Amino acid sequence: NRKIGPRTLVWAEKELVDKSAYEFSEAEAMLKTAEDLAGPYVWGQYDLLVLPPSFPYGGMENPCLTFVTPTLLVSIAMIKVIAHEISHSWTGNLVxxxxxxxxxxxxxxxxxxxxxxxxxxxxxxxxxxxxxxxxxxxxxxxxxxxxxxxxxxxxxxxxxxxxxxxxxxxxxxxxxxxxxxxxxxxxxxxxxxxxxxxxxxxxxxxxxxxxxxxxxxxxxxxxxxxxxxxxxxxxxxxxAPGMPPVKPTYDMTLSNACIALSQRWIQAKESDLGSFSSADLKEMSSHQLIEFLALLLLEAPLPLSHVQRMQEVYNFNAINNSEIRFRWLRLCIRSKWEEAIPLALKMATDQGRMKFTRPLFRDLYNFDKSRDLAVKTFLEHRASMHPVTSMLVGKDLKQDQ
CATH class of the missing domain: 1.10.390.10 (Neutral Protease Domain 2)
Incomplete structure (x- = not known):
């Protein structure tokens, strides 16, 4: 373990402990902010435990000791998940x-x-x-x-x-x-x-x-x-099922760039693909890249030529950030890019966080060229998966009732 704050130790396998201590160094600042918003932290200690990659959730708010996925170590969503688990100290664990x-x-x-x-x-x-x-x-x-x-x-x-x-x-x-x-x-x-x-x-x-x-x-x-x-x-x-009856009002300042770029790709014809370049992303944060890809995933799949061009100009395959990589690979599989199949299978099995593993396996199952391989790969890896992940992916892939 490493001490990262007056009431916080981070625990991890020794290969990851220094990286974990560095990544989670903001925990005390977040705890103080949460106390200011919600009242005193009543649990005394607030430690973090980095679990093996098969851990099925982003985090689990056990009092005094939050469990977290190691996928956070290559993800800017780390702040979001730690803020979420800290917040559970009030809403979830106290109430x-x-x-x-x-x-x-x-x-x-x-x-x-x-x-x-x-x-x-x-x-x-x-x-x-x-x-x-x-x-x-x-x-x-x-x-x-x-x-x-x-x-x-x-x-x-x-x-x-x-x-x-x-x-x-x-x-x-x-x-x-x-x-x-x-x-x-x-x-x-x-x-x-x-x-x-x-x-x-x-x-x-x-x-x-x-x-x-x-x-x-x-x-x-x-x-x-x-x-x-x-x-x-x-x-x-x-x-009532479905979307809420009312949509709240949102400040769009940071979203507008994501919406504009996603619309350019959606509306682009083959002859427009040359107009895209790496400069498109220059002013965008990692959070905005995630949102750009999320917007594309809400639409009909892009033509294969579009995602191939996207890889040429943005080189998303080189990004290790798990939140970006997950959405990018889903986009590729939905556009039926066969070269992405091994990359998507690798991500679905290298870690077991259900937020990533289930949608990747579902998309691979829905693509005729990868369906059999998705089932075969799942069956090969099933024994090393967390039981909840194994059960739910088994249902997704029609292997279990």
Whole structure:
């Protein structure tokens, strides 16, 4: 282990411990910011444990000892995941959902706090940029699951349903969207963080359901019940599948460059491909590159010539950042680029984070040229996968019922 702050050690295999200490050096700054937003950190120690690559999640918020994936060590999403797991020290571990039907209470509030930390560290435009990225992630999930699928409800019915099978970005991003929408309705970020702090104090060390949260919201904002809260379409937010009934307002400053470049590629004809160059990305941050690729993934697959040209001018194959590489390889497979098949299979099996492994395997299965190889590769690697990953990829690839 290495000490990286007054209350934080990072633990890892010895080959990774120095790199981990360097990458997670901001943990104390994030803890202090979270305390400022949500109240005192009650757990004493806050350590980080870097797990083997087969660990199926980005992070797991065990009190005092957050488990994290080693894929964060080559990813600028590291700040996001650590801010998320730190935030769980309040929303999730201090105030907890009583049953998995109300999982959004843990995750929606935690994403909200995580993005508030990001806003403090990198500015309000960055918070809005991350929030809009979350909205796109939700669109992507609902496109995959289907907009009538009951597992896309915010409060879901889990009778006879395994919570692992129902797990998706919905409780995170639909939950966040509701809180972000309420923030905008009820007086802005400063007003709403007051509510969040009071909510944590009120329900500390308790397990609650959505109705408890809603009653407290109504009592905290009692002067805004008739004018604002009663006009919210609670039934659609909680109990309807698909996208939320209302889209919050987002500051578009950091998103506009991503939208403009993605539209250029979508609208480009063969004769326009020469107009793209490496200079297109010069002013863009890694976060914006992720968003650019995410926007393309929401559209119909690009022609093969377009992704080949993209590789020529941007050389995405040389990027190790896991968030960028994952989206780039999905784009290639969806455009039926056979040369990308071994790269996508390698990423799907070199690590076992379900956020990456499941969509890559699904895309490979949907491409006729890689379907058999995807199944064969999965069966070869299955024994070394985490049981949850193995079970869910097995269902995705129609190997298990």
């Amino acid at each position: 907890t959902n009583k049953t998995w039907e109300h999982f959004w209470l843990n995750e929606g509030h935690t994403v909200y706090l995580e993005r508030r930390i990001g806003g403090r560290l990198f500015g309000e435009q960055f918070r809005h940029f991350q929030a809009l990225g979350g909205w796109r992630e939700l669109q992507n999930t609902i496109n995959t699951l289907g907009d009538k699928n009951p597992v896309t409800n915010l409060v879901i019915n889990l009778d006879e349903v395994d919570p692992d099978v129902a797990y998706s970005s919905v409780p995170y991003e639909k939950g966040f969207a509701l809180l972000f929408y309420l923030e905008q309705l009820l007086g802005g970020p400063d007003v709403f963080i007051g509510f969040l702090k009071a909510y944590v104090q009120k329900f500390a060390y308790k397990s609650i359901i959505t109705e408890d949260w809603k009653k407290f919201l109504y009592s905290y904002f009692k002067d805004k019940v008739v004018d604002i809260l009663d006009k919210v379409d609670w039934n659609s937010w909680f109990h």
